[in-house]
Amino acid sequence: MQFNELNLHEDVLTGVDAMNYLQVTPIQEQAIPIILDGKDLIASAQTGTGKTAAYLIPLLDQIIRQQSNQTSALILVPTRELAKQIDEQIEGFSYFINATSIAIYGGGKGEDWDQQRKALVKGADIIIATPGRLMAHMNSGEVKFDHIKCLVLDEADKMLDMGFSDDILFVLKHLPPKRQNLMFSATMPKKIRDFANKILHNPEEIRLAVSKPAVGxxxxxxxxxxxxxxxxxxxxxxxxxxxxxxxxxxxxxxxxxxxxxxxxxxxxxxxxxxxxxxxxxxxxxxxxxxxxxxxxxxxxxxxxxxxxxxxxxxxxxxxxxxxxxxxxxxxxxxxxxxxxxxxxxxxxxxxxxxxxxxxxxxxxxxxxxxxxxxGLGKAPEYKGSQPRKPFRKPEGSGKKKFFKKKKPSDSLPPAV
Incomplete structure (x- = not known):
């Protein structure tokens, strides 16, 4: 499938072409129409399948059609590296689309905090943030997300593994209840499904072949x-x-x-x-x-x-x-x-x-x-991949043991 078959705005298609996006990947083919329809989505696809573009492209399409001066999309990610990369992708598209974005993450110099705070207060079309850093800014009381239309949780499984669930729920409490929610995860364990049930509303689901490395x-x-x-x-x-x-x-x-x-x-x-x-x-x-x-x-x-x-x-x-x-x-x-x-x-x-x-x-x-x-000596013998056995107390170890009390003369040194 080609991108021009997805009913995207012509300026978005120009940006897609300029970014050298050629064929639509399976996750993009399935996710983009769902997102354009405004539905909630939970999707699992492994890294390298194009899932970032699968939500960025329809988000940018909505932004260019709505022409709003308010922040309309919030993307939460587990690491600053991913936040920077998504921000750079948006920058690549924005030459034709004129969309603005902010990457919010910790670990920088002290002046970075003030720069981020000013940018958040002023607003941008899309905010990409790590949960902890964003929550810290929100605690100042200056940051408002009254006009957010779409929330994206990217690498949701990684965020939960890193202990961000409480931070995410804090952020969600400060977003408009009526919004579109998109959750992307490389894996789909029970904890992700349970978390999705808390925030998604009648979501569509996409499950591609996960956890399979490239054949090459x-x-x-x-x-x-x-x-x-x-x-x-x-x-x-x-x-x-x-x-x-x-x-x-x-x-x-x-x-x-x-x-x-x-x-x-x-x-x-x-x-x-x-x-x-x-x-x-x-x-x-x-x-x-x-x-x-x-x-x-x-x-x-x-x-x-x-x-x-x-x-x-x-x-x-x-x-x-x-x-x-x-x-x-x-x-x-x-x-x-x-x-x-x-x-x-x-x-x-x-x-x-x-x-x-x-x-x-x-x-x-x-x-x-x-x-x-x-010349390094023998390597460990491969004994198979059975899980390690849990520690068990020796039989009878739970029973009380009784010892004969020593007489005082048994424990004291002899008189001199």
Missing amino acids: IDQQFYLASDEQKLPLLVHLMKNTDATSVIIFSSQKVMIERIVRALGRAKFDAKGISSDNSQEEREEYLRGFKNKQFKILVATDVLSRGIDINNLNLVINFDVPRDAEDYIHRIGRTARAETTGTAYTFINEKDQYRIANIEKLLEREVEKRNITESL
Whole structure:
């Protein structure tokens, strides 16, 4: 399907064409007509399927037709990186549509707060915000959302995982009760459905094939103990021709250790975690996108919602806690029908997580054992992916034990 078949305003179509959007993706084909009809929507689609444009395009269509001077759409997102990216997309469209947007997020300098406050009070067509930062501004009493016509929750599952549910509900209390609500989520667990029932009104539902990585990803699993991971990483990096690499670690404390190990091996790498300032994160991400250095080490802050072109290799330094996070991590590569590679390191204690990953993949992945051939010693034996057994007290441990009391002479030192 082509975009000109979706009954969009001609200025929107001009912007779509200028942004090099060619074919309508499945999520866009299904979501755009529903949103244009003003209905509530809950949609699940994995990263890289074009879901951001699936709601931005109809929102911009409504804005250009209504010609309102009030803020008409509020988009809540889990991370500042995603907020900035959506703001940049709107900026790309707005050359033809003349729509304004504001990205509201924390972590910047003190003057950023005043700039955001002034922009919120003045208003814009679309506000993109992280829930906590927006709630802080709303507590000042200066920010009003009396004219919001549409609320979007993007990466809703991630926001709930990060503990934003109370913040979101606070924001909702200050919005007009009569509005359109759109919820986009990569996964659809029960907690998302329960949350959707609180805020959506007779929603339409879209469920695309979720949690399936692109067919162009070569997935490789490597068995390695924690002590073997860094030298294994260096070996693999020395034997790859990848020019753009992201290394994910679930442990924030490992980011700098990985960067230092790569540096000793003459690899230029930068690390991003919540410990970095906003300026550092933006500088490193911009430098990585511009090919100023080829290796970016990050926590899951980058696993969703960030578009990086021509990414060759994704490395999971440890197995992600959730199978869905594995899909999001490796989904950074092999985008737009390209190819890519994903390495995952499996230590002994993380083996039980592999079963859930392979269940989503609907196949087993070969577990490679190369540490001994590299002189690093034997790798942990792969014992299968059964969940760890819960701790049980030894039989009879709940019974009371009775001990014979010692006589005073038994416990006191002999008289001298």
